[in-house]
Amino acid sequence: MNTRNDALVLYGEAFTSRFLLGTALYPSPRVMQEAIAAAGCDMLTLGLRRQNPAGGDGDAFWQILRESGCRLLPNTAGCRSAREAITLAEMSRELFDTPWIKLEVIGDDYNLQPDPFGLLEAARELIDQGFKVLPYCTDDLVLCQRLHEAGCQALMPWGAPIGTGRGLMNRYALRTLRERLDVPLIIDAGLGAPSQAAEAMEMGFDGVLLNTAVARARRPAQMAGAFARAIEAGREAHRAGLMEQRQTASPSTPTLGQPFWHSKP
Numbered sequence: 009m010n011t012r013n014d015a016l017v018l019y020g021e022a023f024t025s026r027f028l029l030g031t032a033l034y035p036s037p038r039v040m041q042e043a044i045a046a047a048g049c050d051m052l053t054l055g056l057r058r059q060n061p062a063g064g065d066g067d068a069f070w071q072i073l074r075e076s077g078c079r080l081l082p083n084t085a086g087c088r089s090a091r092e093a094i095t096l097a098e099m100s101r102e103l104f105d106t107p108w109i110k111l112e113v114i115g116d117d118y119n120l121q122p123d124p125f126g127l128l129e130a131a132r133e134l135i136d137q138g139f140k141v142l143p144y145c146t147d148d149l150v151l152c153q154r155l156h157e158a159g160c161q162a163l164m165p166w167g168a169p170i171g172t173g174r175g176l177m178n179r180y181a182l183r184t185l186r187e188r189l190d191v192p193l194i195i196d197a198g199l200g201a202p203s204q205a206a207e208a209m210e211m212g213f214d215g216v217l218l219n220t221a222v223a224r225a226r227r228p229a230q231m232a233g234a235f236a237r238a239i240e241a242g243r244e245a246h247r248a249g250l251m252e253q254r255q256t257a258s259p260s261t262p263t264l265g266q267p268f269w270h271s272k273p
């Protein structure tokens with residue numbers, strides 16, 4: 009299977025890797041750097057409202073991001089209204105000199121669920137302003153259709169609430185999205201294990217964004233590598249064509265006749 013020409017295309021730009029990595033929660037900038045290298049990703053998301061760790065390692069953090077060679081995808085994590093998210097996106101554009109934005113408008117503090125109304129409002133405005141918006145959304149079909157109609161050329165439905173590691177909670181809704189929408193779909197948030205990322209890719213999703221499962225692993229770089237391989241394997245399986253599940257058994261070794269002659273006593 010030729011995977012070289014299998015780029016992820018977002019807003020007309022091709023990315024080799026389908027693994028997008030978050031930059032929060034690592035025990036140190038050095039550990040984050042090792043994880044980025046092991047992930048082999050092309051895109052890193054970072055929060056503008058990120059608090060610098062007490063150790064005064066803020067400079068190291070920014071330097072590692074600059075030197076990673078990855079496209080930086082600022083996010084509006086922590087915003088709770090469309091206005092707040094729009095303002096933060098505008099600041100990110102100036103600070104990072106990029107029109108890319110991962111748009112988050114949180115509607116509920118308990119499960120950090122995106123606010124669909126605020127998200128759509130902010131997406132419309134930012135698309136009008138020329139941003140390349142990647143909205144972090146729920147798996148609601150109509151919301152995703154509206155975001156696409158608003159001009160979002162890629163969508164990021166959640167697998168599960170941020171930081172829960174529960175994997176693909178609503179497979180029916182996610183399959184429906186995949187079947188109904190002809191737009192890059194990236195599973196964002198809630199993945200806890202490489203097998204869950206592989207499953208998303210096998211289902212035909214175009215990429216995976218995650219943070220906690222890698223940053224909080226005992227060995228983040230090792231976990232990043234495991235996710236990278238799982239994402240590639242899942243993608244390759246999807247392209248190869250997975251078999252249909254069957255209800256009844258079907259012998260995988262067809263045989264002819266009887267193996268032995270039984271002589272009657």
Ligand SMILES: CC(=O)[C@@H](O)[C@H](O)COP(=O)(O)O
Pocket residue numbers: 029030031032053083085110144169170171172173196197198199217218219220221
């Ligand atoms: C990093 C980011 O932008 C978030 O959407 C989120 O943190 C990802 O979710 P997990 O931390 O659950 O992987």
